[in-house]
Structures are given as C-alpha cells and as structure tokens.
Amino acid sequence: MTSNDIAILAPRRPDGGRLLLAGRVAHCFDDYREFRESGLKPAAFIIRCTDAAATGDWLRQVRRDPDHAARLVFVEGAVSDTDAAIGDGPLPDSVTALTERIDASAARAQAIRGKDDDRSPAALLLEYLWLRPGAVLEPRADWRHPRLYHYPLLDALERGDADPQDWLQQLDRDGLLTRGELRARQRECDFCGSAHLRFIDVCPSCRSIDIDQHAALHCFTCGLVAPEDRFTHGGGRCCPKCGSHLRHIGTDYDRPLETTACGSCQHVFVEGEVVAHCAICDHSMAPTALRLHKLWSWRLSSLGCLVAQGRSQAQSPALFDTQHYATRGHFLHSLDWLLKIGRSQGTRLALVGLRLRNGRELAAALGGGRCAQLLDSFAERLRELLAEADLGCRLDQETLCLLLPGADRKRLKQLERQLGELQQRALQPEGIGPQWGMAEMSPDSADTDAGRLLARLEQRLGGPAEARVAA
Template sequence: MVLQKKLIIFSNRFFEKRETYEVFNSWESFLDSAIEPIGFWIAKDFNDNYLSIINNIRRSNWWYKYCFSEDNLNNELLDGSLDIDKAIDKCNLSEKKITKLKFSLEGLATSEKLLVYLYLREGLEIVPQFNPNAPKLYTYPIIEILSDNQNDLDWYQELIRKNLLAYKKLIDRVRLCNNCSSAHIYFVDVCPNCKNIDIKRSRFLHCFACGYVGRQEEFSKGYDLICPKCNAHLKHIGVDYDLPTAQYICNNCGYVFEEPETIYRCIACGEEGSPDKLNIQEFYSIEMTLYGREWLLLEQKKIIFSVLNESLKYVSLEYFQLLLDWFIKLYRRDSNFSFALALIKFQNIEEIIQFYGISQSIEIYRALAQRISEMLRNTDIVCRDDEYKLWIFLPATKKKGICNRINKLVNSIQPESGVKIKVYINIQYSSEIDSEINAEFLMNKLDSKND
C-alpha cells in the first residue's frame, strides 16, 4: 500500500477535513496510522504535552522533519510558529530538498543526522541553551537528542575540525572541574598556611613602641588603646601606632595574612584545588558551512574517495601523463631511468558504505590513505581520476613486489569482521614495456587487465 503523505496535526480540536493534513490526539494514534508525514504541527491545546511530542519526533525515523507549533513555544527542537498552510508549504519545500541527497536517510550516524538536519534548515544557528541542571550548564538540545551516547555530547567538534560546521558567536565561557568536567563548582576562602576555612576578617594594630602586632580587641581597654605587651598608651595613629594591611586571622593555626587563598570545590565529584587548574570551555552558536552543504550533496561514493585527499597529494591527470611520457622517452635513451606505474582500483566502496555506514567507511578509507601515504617516497607522484582509480608513478624503481606490499598494507587496516575492502592492484615496470608505447596506452593497458 502506498503511504499517504500529509502534515500531521496534534490536537483535540475539530479541524475541517482536508487532503493535505490529518489530525491525531496522541503520538500512539499517529503511529497506528498508515500516513507518511511531510511534517508536524502542534496545536495550542497540546501545549502542555508538546515536549513529549517533539521528543518522540526527534527520536523517531522522522527526526529530520519540520515541526511547527500554533503558539510560539520558544523551544530549540521546534521550527517556530506558523499557520497550517504556511507549514505545509515549508514542509513540501523540505521534501524537495531531500530528493537532492544521494543517500538514504535510514541508518545514518549521529554526525550525518546533524548535517542533514541543518541542510534542511538553511541559515539555522544551533544556539547553546543554559540549563542549570546540565553538567556543563549549557546544552545543544538537537545535538543531545540525536546522540546515541548521552555520555559523549562533544562529537560535533569533529565536524567543526573538518570544516563541515563552524562556530559563529561566542555565547559564554564556563570553567569546569579538571577531574570530572562538571561546571557545578563553588569557591571558598581558606587560610594560606593550613588551608582551614575557619578564618575571620579582623582589624590589627601595630605598636610603634615595641613593634607588637595584634587584633584591635587585644589593645582595647575601655575607651583607651593600650599595648598588651609593653602597656604603652596609643593615642595618635601614625605617631603611636598604625593599622597594618593584614586583615585576616586563622582561628585554627593563628596565622595572620592580608588575603585568603581561594580554592574551588566540585559539587559533582568533591575534587578541590586552585582555580587556575580549572578547564575552560567556550560555548558558541554553530552553523553549517558552505563546504558542509557541498559535502552532503556529493554522492556517498565520491565522499569516500575524496577522503584520500587528506593524506595524498595529487597532480592532474594531464600533468601525470606528460611526466610519464617524458620518463618513457628517458628510459628508451638510458635504461638507468627505470620506473614503475601502479594502478589501485577501489572496487566495493558501495558495499562498504552499505554495511558500515558513511561515517565508519570514511574512517576505514582514511586509515588506508594514511598507510599508502606512509609507503610512498617523496619522489613518487600520485594521480586520481573520476572512476575511483589511483595512479602512482614510482621513479627509480626496479624491484618487483610492490603489489605484495600494497596488499599487506590493505590487509593491515581491514575490519576484523564484516565486509572487507576490495582493491585491484596492478604494476607495470619499465623493463616490461614495448618500445613504441606511450603514457595513455600504458595506462589503458593496465586498466584493462583483470584482477
């Protein structure tokens, strides 16, 4: 049965029946229907239950769909307040944008979900929300609800490192416990000598006659000030006595000091220490970059192949063939100018993506590219084409066995279980080429060979 696509309205009110929407009075009744939503709309009579509804949506297979409300509920998981007709138009536009994606939205990794979510909401900034109950005082609600692991909510920083997302505006700066990373800390003043909190601010006097320094209470005798050590009458400040800057005394050890030492204590784990040991985390609003949008619109297979760019430096196909032609001519004149031409074909990228998902597949091929890069010499030249082939020109190469080295390299990064990476590797040595061959012919010859 072909599923109907409609705007889903959550309400207990009566709505005029239309083909473009369907009304439900609970999340469960919607799940029991055979309707595929283009988006969601929460009526004002559902305001008391909207949090449950929006949380169910963002955790469901429709996590990326627009969700509007009749009233402005000021929630980061909602897409604002719109009337029904405008909401339908917005949702239909989103459906068209989804068709531009070259991959299925099922089984995406958390990071991919966030990119899709932002792609469908062009210009959206994810703003951190202050939450006094959160470990770090700030949360990104959409990042939190899309996360598989609630103990690791900083995975979005990897997307920023790759320039798929970018920080935009600094919202706040928070100090965190260096033991448990909690922002729930408080500060106490302690004695610099014994670290006890039993300290008291007090006024001190300094007797010029004998040099004794003590609390004002020790000098007070009725209305007079008399030194408890030498019994001198202190009448004039600056002549008989002065007031030192020291204003604190520790009731535990008796130490007198000008300023107490400040330490922090973590409410979450009990750690305490100097405030300069606290970690600092800045919270920014986040937006999707233009590169992130372009990356998302690429075919998944092209995304995987583009990962090789991170570790391998390429030359153009035209330059590669020109260089190869030149070396072929050099070798004909002098056989000391030996070389080898290697071809690596990536054969089952789609199968890898289907089994592991785009994120894990990227990491697998990133590791492969790094290993290939480590194997290459500074003089080796690399070229790639649009058919997922990697060409490597290896000057001053006579020894055979490069195929085995590359195969061992591929095997070293193979997943322990599941689908294995399949590559086709072929090598042509200068000693094996015909006298009249050129670069284009040699490359076509290698490419046409079966593995």
C-alpha cells in the same frame, strides 16, 4: 520513502484517526509508539497540545528518532522557550504558508543521497541544517541545565551518553560547520563541565572557610602578627607571645597589611585564597583550573552542505591533524594500499592498536581538561618515536592505531618498551597516569579489506583479556 502525508500528535485524536489538511492526508496519533508501529514516514509533524510539558516530550521523541529527527515539526499549542528551540515554530497561519514550508523541505530532501547510511546525531544535525536554509544553531541559557548555556537541539538529537559538545567540536574541526557570532563565554568545572560554580575565600594555610576581616597588630619585639583583640590586656596592649607592652606605634608595634584572620588556625594574611566549588560534582579547584568555554552560533559550511547531501567527507583536503596523525579515511586508504603491495611483493607490515584502560579514573582524578592535555601530550611523544614511513591515527580520544611498514618482532618489542617508558614519564603527582592496552596484528595474504582488518584490531582492543597493558 517519505510520503506527502502529515502526522498529527495530540493527546486526543478524532474518530477515524485521519483528517484532510492542506490537501494532504493527516494521520492522528495519541502515542508515539503507535506512530512508529504504523510505519508512516510523514513529510511533517504537527503537535497539538495545550500542556507545555507534554509538547516538549513529543518534540524530544521526534528528534531522538533517527528516522524522523530532521523532519519539520510545527507546534499548535503551548511550548516552553527551551523546547521551542528544537521545533520549527508555530503552525503557519495559512494553508498556503504550510504547503510552501513542506514543499521547500521536500525539495531539498530529494538532493540527499544515501542519507540512510549514517544516522548518527552528528549526521542528523547536518541533515537538519541542510533542510532549513539559513538555519542557525544557537546556544540558550537555562539555569536547570548543568552547563547553564547549552544547545537544546544537540541534547535532543543525542540518543546515548556521549557529550554533544564533543561531536560539535569534531564537526568544527572537520570544517562542516562555520562559526557565527560569539554569544557567551563561561567558566566550567574541569571535572564535569558544569557551569554551576560558587567562589569562596579560604585560609591559605589550613583552607578553612572560617575567615574574617580584623584589625591586626605587629609586635616589633617578637614579630607576632595577630588580630588586635589578642593584644588587648586590661586597659593597654600587651603581646600575647612575648609579653612586651605596646605603647607607641612605629616604635613598639605597627599595623600590618595583613587584615584577615582564620578562626581555625589563627593565621593572619592579606587576602584569602579563592577556590571554585562545583555544585554538581562537589569538586573544588583553583579558578585558573576552570575551563573557558566559548559559546558560538553555528551555520552549515560549504563542505557541510556537500556532506549533508550524502557526498563523501573524504573530499576534505585535511588528511592530518595538528599532531600529524592521519584521519581515519586516509589511514584506511594507506593501509589498503600497503596490503596490495604486500600481496604483490611480500613486504612485511604490522598494525598496532593502543586503547586507554583507565580513562574514567584519570578524568576523576585530574579533571577533564588536564586529562585531555595529558593524552594529547602522550600522543605527541608517541608520534616522535615513529619512523618517517610510519603512520598513526587517533580513532578517538582514547584509541590510537599505528601502521608500521617493514616492522619485525624486534621492532615491536622495542616499541612496547618505549610505550612503557612513556607511561612512567606521564605519571602525575596524584600517583595516577595513563595505562594503555596494546594489541598487534601482522596481516597476511588473506587480508584484503582494510576496513575489516581495522575492525578486527578494534575488537581485540575492546577485550581486556586480549589486549595486554604496555609495561
């Protein structure tokens, strides 16, 4: 339970380690690990530090701590602009203002029910926004960040290797966040998502960067187009290919539109081919292959306010996505219902799971954008193979579950063969395509819990020896 006390984080702490601040006990710590070991759950933090880098470290430690990530954190001292975005501003000037901020946050925290159940970064973001009425999640530009524009708060909340943009988009799809103003648009690398790109012209024939502008001539006799200096011979002009003397423009030769020449292969052309080169992952691609990323400001939606208070997300009316795959909640509800029917009427039921086995290889070979499009296309084709009574669910980008009422061994064999055909058709010109591991289960009368049954299926998919590759 959260106390009314305050935690002060500072390089040096006073003797005794405690102060009286705004009518509350302020506990002082010079090490975050020591604070964690104390078991204190303060109503707010105050960071007192004159070193901006150290202040940033304190801020990130608080925001990455799932038990305290949404707490108020005030800064008294130096802080960088980027790190300031994940704090709650400078320490209020008056005791009254500080007390009002803490009391207002505590009052909203009391409305949160069951908040300890989900401490994922996405859930903590919703809680963070709920505790700060009118708070707006803003993108910031930072040349040191691979994406250039990013959301500092999302980066601070993310404790693992997941891309914060993925769960931000999921919150948008679930209707838990509302878009504000469009702050920026940028093109990003299709392989790693970086916005640090350089654009350069290359030869369209050999792709060399050794190209330059030259005056060119076109010999009417043999058709050669080449830089003018190659035609210069003595005091006149002579074609280096056929030896014709070029005396009269319009009769012997003319000046073509091709004014760029390659120093490597001598190819002459009008314009070079523009290539985008990523400074982070070293991949090159056409500008048309770059991702377009729109950077919005975000606010908590009405549904997001309910979810942040601990109410079920199942209140959302959306049961299916645009490809008619069920949400996880609806899938579990349907599975539970069919299990009950199976126990009372003895009907047959099959549960099939698919997990992508070569996701990293696909992304490395095709880039993130093409990889996502390929997986979406595969899921759409798979949905077309299912019967009207069948139900599918995309647990994540690389995992699908199918609920097949009445399916027998013959139907499962047919599905496995069709999956193999889909994989063959999805093979890309680069020689790579999605490889799906498949696991199946036929629930019996002992299976009564849909959540546990789905968890068992996911465990089978997680082990490469237990999930065979569809062929």
